[in-house]
Amino acid sequence: xxxxxxxxxxxxxxxxxxxxxxxxxxxxxxxxxxxxxxxxxxxxxxxxxxxxxxxxxxxxxxxxxxxxxxxxxxxxxxxxxxxxxxxxxxxxxxxxxxxxxxxxxxxxxxxxxxxxxxxxxxxxxxxxxxxxxxxxxxxxxxxxxxxxxxxxxxxxxxxxxxxxxxxxxxxxxxxxxxxxxxxxxxxxxxxxxxxxxxxxxxxxxxxxxxxxxxxxxxxxxxxxxxxxxxxxxxxxxxxxxxxxxxxxxxxxxxxxxxxxxxxxxxxxxxxxxxxxxxxxxxxxxxxxxxxxxxxxxxxxxxxxxxxxxxxxxxxxxxxxxxxxxxxxxxxxxxxxxxxxxxxxxxxxxxxxxxxxxxxxxxxxxxxxxxxxxxxxxxxxxxxxxxxxxxxxxxxxxxxxxxxxxxxxxxxxxxx
Amino acid sequence: xxxxxxxxxxxxxxxxxxxxxxxxxxxxxxxxxxxxxxxxxxxxxxxxxxxxxxxxxxxxxxxxxxxxxxxxxxxxxxxxxxxxxxxxxxxxxxxxxxxxxxxxxxxxxxxxxxxxxxxxxxxxxxxxxxxxxxxxxxxxxxxxx
Numbered sequence: 001x002x003x004x005x006x007x008x009x010x011x012x013x014x015x016x017x018x019x020x021x022x023x024x025x026x027x028x029x030x031x032x033x034x035x036x037x038x039x040x041x042x043x044x045x046x047x048x049x050x051x052x053x054x055x056x057x058x059x060x061x062x063x064x065x066x067x068x069x070x071x072x073x074x075x076x077x078x079x080x081x082x083x084x085x086x087x088x089x090x091x092x093x094x095x096x097x098x099x100x101x102x103x104x105x106x107x108x109x110x111x112x113x114x115x116x117x118x119x120x121x122x123x124x125x126x127x128x129x130x131x132x133x134x135x136x137x138x139x140x141x142x143x144x145x146x147x148x149x150x151x152x153x154x155x156x157x158x159x160x161x162x163x164x165x166x167x168x169x170x171x172x173x174x175x176x177x178x179x180x181x182x183x184x185x186x187x188x189x190x191x192x193x194x195x196x197x198x199x200x201x202x203x204x205x206x207x208x209x210x211x212x213x214x215x216x217x218x219x220x221x222x223x224x225x226x227x228x229x230x231x232x233x234x235x236x237x238x239x240x241x242x243x244x245x246x247x248x249x250x251x252x253x254x255x256x257x258x259x260x261x262x263x264x265x266x267x268x269x270x271x272x273x274x275x276x277x278x279x280x281x282x283x284x285x286x287x288x289x290x291x292x293x294x295x296x297x298x299x300x301x302x303x304x305x306x307x308x309x310x311x312x313x314x315x316x317x318x319x320x321x322x323x324x325x326x327x328x329x330x331x332x333x334x335x336x337x338x339x340x341x342x343x344x345x346x347x348x349x350x351x352x353x354x355x356x357x358x359x360x361x362x363x364x365x366x367x368x369x370x371x372x373x374x375x376x377x378x379x380x381x382x383x384x385x386x387x388x389x390x391x392x393x394x395x396x397x398x399x400x401x402x403x404x405x406x407x408x409x410x411x412x413x414x415x
Numbered sequence: 416x417x418x419x420x421x422x423x424x425x426x427x428x429x430x431x432x433x434x435x436x437x438x439x440x441x442x443x444x445x446x447x448x449x450x451x452x453x454x455x456x457x458x459x460x461x462x463x464x465x466x467x468x469x470x471x472x473x474x475x476x477x478x479x480x481x482x483x484x485x486x487x488x489x490x491x492x493x494x495x496x497x498x499x500x501x502x503x504x505x506x507x508x509x510x511x512x513x514x515x516x517x518x519x520x521x522x523x524x525x526x527x528x529x530x531x532x533x534x535x536x537x538x539x540x541x542x543x544x545x546x547x548x549x550x551x552x553x554x555x556x557x558x559x560x
Binding site for chain 1: 421429430451453454455479534535538
């Protein structure tokens, strides 16, 4: 294990990176904080915290509508994030990128604005067995409203989608295939490029929930040929309440607005309103300006470290963690896909995840326990809940060792 | 320390829950569900002349919720409906307020540590929410929400 430990640290200065995250420098119940809940939300570096503070201290004004200096500054900073998102995701144009509150809003926007005009009775929407509730419920609501049918790609007991079953689900009635790039409960990296290609062959569109992918692997929306791709800023070391929805220009142009209000219009009279161009057509009202600017700083920060370097380091950390946890008697990993990112979800025989979570917390270790907003996944694996340790590039092998020691303590108490 | 929460009695009842079985001749039943953690519980009561003659439960849950159900069944036998509901109120008070611990609670005082763990209060109250619906004849499953 020590060889692996030194391999993990080779060429990636995690101690230097940890200096950028003030929250990590604290003790919880007298023990150093071990934060293993980044799949819920990632911690924020000074660069992001400072950008938000600077906006409020120096540039604060509303955007897109003032001629004064502060408004121009804040508009420029906010719109600069769209340009950064274009580079980060490699979209063709920054006008394909819509600011949303987060992944959930991104999915709801498409299910609502695209779905209401393109889905009719008898049509089919395909999702997968490992979706987060946010990529299930909006489609269920749409299907209910339209009389359409929701179909589900099954998975195997490693937590991998059954592609041959997916193939069988596709037919001329399939309108949309909506799947997670990376599963939040299992860590599975789905073969989205193949999923998209198969959907397109069947004449269907695709929406990829990138919430758990964007912080951990390089995402190129053009290479994937995704029709829609959405993610939240806060899992990418950015602030909460801001995210991005990517959509192909042609689709966005054809879609009706999502919400009505200021900024999404060109002219308004009581008789008729002319809508603004994309992406503004989908951005009604004063947005989360500070959040957008903070997200821009997050793109810069992650780009500076390098998403490929992050992916490589986290992969080594995941391998180390998988091996370490596998040695604990009675522990079963939930989600053992061959392609995985960031997530170590597990159960321990005879000990409820909530008890594990509380005892770990007392040792300064933050993990998530529960169904992770993926109840169908829990049902499939026949567990009420799991304990989930999720990794980020600021975590260390020493923290995984602390988790293992913490779990030994858990077993002492409940055995 | 964590032992304030997981006192010996709680660990004992979570590992060897008492009255943990179904009851064929129960005349009141209720189901409880905690959507937060997926804990499920079925409660069986035999109430005669307004007195709880027998009570049992089955279900799956964490140590706190299992021990709470187990200790609840022990403390209910022989109580009238009103006494049972009063005990419920006192138990809830124990978990959610800083008031002095009531002597009427008996063994249930081992749950006083839960008040320092707000996220776990619902684990301890699931069985009691279920009791309330069993005694008040509500047919929908009780939830902690």
